[in-house]
Amino acid sequence: MNLEPAYRIRSLVHAYHGRTVLDIPELDIPAGEICAIAGPNGSGKSTLLQILALLLTPVSGSVLLNSAESVRGAQALRLRRQVTLVHQKPVLFSATVRNNISYGPRATGRGRNGAREMVETMLARLELTAVADRHARKLSGGEAQRVVLARALVLETPILLLDEPTSFLDDGILPLVLNLLREANQFRAATILIATHDLKIVASLAHRAVRLDAGKVAEVVACAKSPDARTGGQDD
Amino acid sequence: MILTGDPEIFTVVFASLRFSLCSTVLAAAIALPAGVALACSHLRCRRLIEDLLKTLLALPTVVVGLFVYTLVCSQGPLGPFHLLFTPGAIILGQTILIVPLIAALSCSAVSTVNPVVRETALTLGASGFRADLTVALEARSALLMACITAFGRVIGEVGISLLLGGNILGFTRTITTAIALQTSKGEFALGLALGIILLGVAFIVNLALRLLEGRNG
Numbered sequence: 285m286n287l288e289p290a291y292r293i294r295s296l297v298h299a300y301h302g303r304t305v306l307d308i309p310e311l312d313i314p315a316g317e318i319c320a321i322a323g324p325n326g327s328g329k330s331t332l333l334q335i336l337a338l339l340l341t342p343v344s345g346s347v348l349l350n351s352a353e354s355v356r357g358a359q360a361l362r363l364r365r366q367v368t369l370v371h372q373k374p375v376l377f378s379a380t381v382r383n384n385i386s387y388g389p390r391a392t393g394r395g396r397n398g399a400r401e402m403v404e405t406m407l408a409r410l411e412l413t414a415v416a417d418r419h420a421r422k423l424s425g426g427e428a429q430r431v432v433l434a435r436a437l438v439l440e441t442p443i444l445l446l447d448e449p450t451s452f453l454d455d456g457i458l459p460l461v462l463n464l465l466r467e468a469n470q471f472r473a474a475t476i477l478i479a480t481h482d483l484k485i486v487a488s489l490a491h492r493a494v495r496l497d498a499g500k501v502a503e504v505v506a507c508a509k510s511p512d513a514r515t516g517g518q519d520d
Numbered sequence: 521m522i523l524t525g526d527p528e529i530f531t532v533v534f535a536s537l538r539f540s541l542c543s544t545v546l547a548a549a550i551a552l553p554a555g556v557a558l559a560c561s562h563l564r565c566r567r568l569i570e571d572l573l574k575t576l577l578a579l580p581t582v583v584v585g586l587f588v589y590t591l592v593c594s595q596g597p598l599g600p601f602h603l604l605f606t607p608g609a610i611i612l613g614q615t616i617l618i619v620p621l622i623a624a625l626s627c628s629a630v631s632t633v634n635p636v637v638r639e640t641a642l643t644l645g646a647s648g649f650r651a652d653l654t655v656a657l658e659a660r661s662a663l664l665m666a667c668i669t670a671f672g673r674v675i676g677e678v679g680i681s682l683l684l685g686g687n688i689l690g691f692t693r694t695i696t697t698a699i700a701l702q703t704s705k706g707e708f709a710l711g712l713a714l715g716i717i718l719l720g721v722a723f724i725v726n727l728a729l730r731l732l733e734g735r736n737g
Contacts, residue, residue, distance in 0.1 A: 285667075334639075339639050339642060361647055364642065364643070364645070365645045367643070368644065369643040371639065371640065375637050376659065387641075387654075388644035391644055392644075392645035436644075439644065500669055
């Protein structure tokens with residue numbers, strides 16, 4: 285497994301209205317790992333994911349994505365296209381389920397036809413084929429969350445950021461989604477960061493868990509899936 | 521008079537529809553992108569621009585007519601184009617009248633779209649421009665309503681058409697200028713008939729656009 289960091293975070297500080305919500309002196313997220321970001325509500329998980337998705341510029345500090353710092357213009361777009369974020373409260377576009385899922389491939393220039401097979405495969409894998417032509421805003425909470433995950437997974441970006449991705453999923457669908465994430469990690473070496481409260485997900489998926497508390501890294505723990513854990517090692 | 525199909529009525533109705541549709545399409549082409557861009561921008565003076573646009577909504581049509589008159593009269597900068605008392609002058613005036621209206625309404629419509637829509641588009645690999653377009657598409661019903669409102673404003677205006685068109689029958693006479701003329705001549709029946717037609721046209725256009733909007737979901 286490639287342990288070069290996907291992200292190098294240095295002296296990262298972010299604040300809203302003068303209140304510091306994130307203060308991380310140093311943190312590396314190794315490439316090709318599944319990393320769980322745990323912590324209570326308001327601990328800065330969502331803000332961290334937004335910064336890692338290059339949607340939010342921190343007040344100070346640096347975030348290097350694959351050794352490159354985000355800048356403006358075409359290079360920023362190229363970097364941003366390496367990352368996909370699934371928001372905690374995701375929105376579906378006012379279009380059919382199929383058009384929602386094919387949005388990313390179309391936006392990145394793969395075209396409707398070029399991505400058709402991938403979109404159809406993803407629809408089938410997440411059991412969405414039956415609702416593919418339905419308006420996305422008419423879906424149940426669980427179906428909507430599956431569409432959001434399919435929309436992110438179909439892009440096959442090297443880095444996937446998921447903010448509470450399973451909160452609306454029922455127990456029947458959950459293993460399906462976990463399998464897809466596991467596959468993305470194993471077969472594409474995708475780096476996956478999951479902000480979650482769900483310890484089951486941490487235990488069954490994560491190589492490493494970062495616990496945030498009041499915007500600071502309280503601990504970094506190698507999980508059972510991690511090579512570090514298998515050798516008894518532990519970070520930091 | 522309406523039922524017997526008076527050709528004069530049809531001429532002015534047709535002219536009104538033609539001028540209003542042209543000016544609405546032209547204004548929409550300018551003001552929709554401007555309104556969307558303003559709503560998606562992080563300009564410090566955005567509020568000020570919005571306030572200015574809202575102020576321009578109160579412009580009386582005769583003032584716009586007078587302003588365009590100074591542009592298109594023989595001594596004006598557009599004088600060599602001989603636009604005065606032509607449909608082109610009316611369309612120009614009406615376009616200027618409704619550009620702020622469509623821009624203000626579209627800016628306000630796009631501002632109400634959930635900001636996560638833009639972030640989602642960006643994180644799915646869209647460029648900034650495409651993300652703005654996605655946000656605009658989310659507000660398409662409200663943008664359509666802005667155009668309908670603008671159409672209603674121009675089809676019912678009289679100041680611009682009268683000042684810049686000259687009320688020439690078969691050329692620049694519109695429903696509203698015809699009503700003004702017939703009323704001044706004491707021909708109240710024709711004036712009222714045209715008033716009813718004006719309302720009918722506005723109703724049909726609203727209905728058609730509403731149905732179109734419903735079909736587009």
